[in-house]
Amino acid sequence: xxxxxxxxxxxxxxxxxxxxxxxxxxxxxxxxxxxxxxxxxxxxxxxxxxxxxxxxxxxxxxxxxxxxxxxxxxxxxxxxxxxxxxxxxxxxxxxxxxxxxxxxxxxxxxxxxxxxxxxxxxxxxxxxxxxxxxxxxxxxxxxxxxxxxxxxxxxxxxxxxxxxxxxxxxxxxxxxxxxxxxxxxxxxxxxxxxxxxxxxxxxxxxxxxxxxxxxxxxxxxxxxxxxxxxxxxxxxxxx
Amino acid sequence: xxxxxxxxxxxxxxxxxxxxxxxxxxxxxxxxxxxxxxxxxxxxxxxxxxxxxxxxxxxxxxxxxxxxxxxxxxxxxxxxxxxxxxxxxxxxxxxxxxxxxxxxxxxxxxxxxxxxxxxxxxxxxxxxxxxxxxxxxxxxxxxxxxxxxxxxxxxxxxxxxxxxxxxxxxxxxxxxxxxxxxxxxxxxxxxxxxxxxxxxxxxxxxxxxxxxxxxxxxxxxxxxxxxxxxxxxxxxxxx
DNA sequence: TGCTTTTATATGTCCTACATAACAGCTTAT
DNA sequence: ATAAGCTGTTATGTAGGACATATAAAAGCA
Numbered sequence: 001x002x003x004x005x006x007x008x009x010x011x012x013x014x015x016x017x018x019x020x021x022x023x024x025x026x027x028x029x030x031x032x033x034x035x036x037x038x039x040x041x042x043x044x045x046x047x048x049x050x051x052x053x054x055x056x057x058x059x060x061x062x063x064x065x066x067x068x069x070x071x072x073x074x075x076x077x078x079x080x081x082x083x084x085x086x087x088x089x090x091x092x093x094x095x096x097x098x099x100x101x102x103x104x105x106x107x108x109x110x111x112x113x114x115x116x117x118x119x120x121x122x123x124x125x126x127x128x129x130x131x132x133x134x135x136x137x138x139x140x141x142x143x144x145x146x147x148x149x150x151x152x153x154x155x156x157x158x159x160x161x162x163x164x165x166x167x168x169x170x171x172x173x174x175x176x177x178x179x180x181x182x183x184x185x186x187x188x189x190x191x192x193x194x195x196x197x198x199x200x201x202x203x204x205x206x207x208x209x210x211x212x213x214x215x216x217x218x219x220x221x222x223x224x225x226x227x228x229x230x231x232x233x234x235x236x237x238x239x
Numbered sequence: 240x241x242x243x244x245x246x247x248x249x250x251x252x253x254x255x256x257x258x259x260x261x262x263x264x265x266x267x268x269x270x271x272x273x274x275x276x277x278x279x280x281x282x283x284x285x286x287x288x289x290x291x292x293x294x295x296x297x298x299x300x301x302x303x304x305x306x307x308x309x310x311x312x313x314x315x316x317x318x319x320x321x322x323x324x325x326x327x328x329x330x331x332x333x334x335x336x337x338x339x340x341x342x343x344x345x346x347x348x349x350x351x352x353x354x355x356x357x358x359x360x361x362x363x364x365x366x367x368x369x370x371x372x373x374x375x376x377x378x379x380x381x382x383x384x385x386x387x388x389x390x391x392x393x394x395x396x397x398x399x400x401x402x403x404x405x406x407x408x409x410x411x412x413x414x415x416x417x418x419x420x421x422x423x424x425x426x427x428x429x430x431x432x433x434x435x436x437x438x439x440x441x442x443x444x445x446x447x448x449x450x451x452x453x454x455x456x457x458x459x460x461x462x463x464x465x466x467x468x469x470x471x472x473x474x475x476x477x478x
Numbered sequence: 479t480g481c482t483t484t485t486a487t488a489t490g491t492c493c494t495a496c497a498t499a500a501c502a503g504c505t506t507a508t
Numbered sequence: 509a510t511a512a513g514c515t516g517t518t519a520t521g522t523a524g525g526a527c528a529t530a531t532a533a534a535a536g537c538a
């Protein structure tokens with residue numbers, strides 16, 4: 001039944017949600033694509049677009065405002081509009097508030113973080129250098145111990161963020177940084193934080209002299225409490 | 240010189256990009272948070288918000304249009320506005336066009352997909368059942384062989400998508416589905432596609448009787464050409 | 479009480495007007 | 509002749525009013 005519903009949603013989009021701005025936004029995006037505009041290219045003026053689409057400048061501007069928000073178009077007075085390179089994570093960031101997400105999505109993002117951490121190993125081992133390893137070690141050794149959540153979050157962001165940085169992937173680093181608060185939120189919902197047996201310092205040691213598989217195993221142990229939680233959750237049919 | 244520029248960017252944010260709609264959007268989001276509105280809660284009327292913020296209804300509506308796009312607010316005539324649960328991936332999806340991304344981001348997303356595939360193993364092994372394994376096998380066995388890219392993409396989406404489905408993570412499945420076209424775009428840019436030695440059917444066999452580590456190794460081999468490409472890319476300083 | 483009609487109201491759309499920034503072309507001073 | 513300054517043009521940014529439309533709530537009716 002659930003699958004059937006999803007299938008319906010996939011093929012049958014809700015008909016005209018009655019908002020012109022929605023349609024205009026879509027049409028504009030299609031237009032840009034069809035004309036294969038590239039970043040930097042000049043776009044027609046507002047009035048031209050509005051009349052061409054048969055809507056008021058007002059509605060057009062509502063749609064443009066969206067595209068501007070996403071960084072897809074850039075507008076300056078007199079100079080007109082140009083297509084530009086959007087920030088891929090911008091739209092994601094604006095919506096990532098744990099308080100306004102449904103539980104399933106919250107759970108999905110929780111798992112997403114685990115997937116990222118576990119999957120990072122391969123790229124990490126390709127990119128790591130002695131220098132970056134030393135920097136990581138410094139971070140791990142400077143960690144402030146204490147039960148206070150603020151410290152733990154700071155440590156987590158610093159250490160794991162550094163891992164992504166070493167992997168040389170700015171987008172991934174930002175992504176993970178955005179995901180962490182959600183992750184912490186879920187953890188705190190459930191129960192008191194139980195730390196894994198493998199610490200950040202242990203992970204550094206593994207990186208120094210261990211293999212890729214060792215690291216994966218270490219990371220798994222580091223995240224073990226969370227995986228444990230998953231196991232009890234996934235086995236029994238949710239909702 | 241490049242580093243100097245980055246340093247400047249870090250400390251000197253561009254001053255007020257001058258658009259009221261940007262400010263209003265931010266202020267509204269702050270307001271919702273401060274009042275700790277939850278999905279379903281009624282929001283003030285447009286006019287009230289506009290006068291409170293000291294802007295025209297026009298500007299306010301531009302900001303609201305953005306929030307509506309993200310699914311953050313829902314508006315109906317007469318009924319007013321209510322806060323609602325946004326689609327976390329909606330904003331991401333709207334921006335995911337390989338043609339308008341810079342090369343670094345493209346590369347980052349390419350790697351992201353690899354990370355996801357490699358990191359999925361743990362959750363996969365927690366969630367997999369006999370039934371889903373049979374379904375996966377059916378997909379792998381029905382694959383149409385042929386050099387045509389269309390078939391390859393379809394197979395990839397079907398098979399790997401099923402993996403995420405088995406993992407029981409709808410968000411992740413959607414996410415991966417959105418990432419795949421970007422991935423394929425990068426692959427096709429580089430050179431002719433070289434298939435890994437481990438096929439989808441092999442992966443199914445591993446899932447049947449192998450361990451988690453076996454599966455990871457298999458997946459790595461399946462994606463080997465891409466990892467190989469990464470290695471040559473990451474070793475030499477990129478730009 | 480239960481159904482229908484009316485009314486009030488908040489959003490959706492359009493229009494006009496003017497402010498503002500930036501470019502282009504001209505003028506002027508050295 | 510070149511550089512500096514002035515001026516008009518132009519496209520976006522903002523404001524405010526007007527009306528359409530859907531719909532919740534109230535009033536009217538059986």
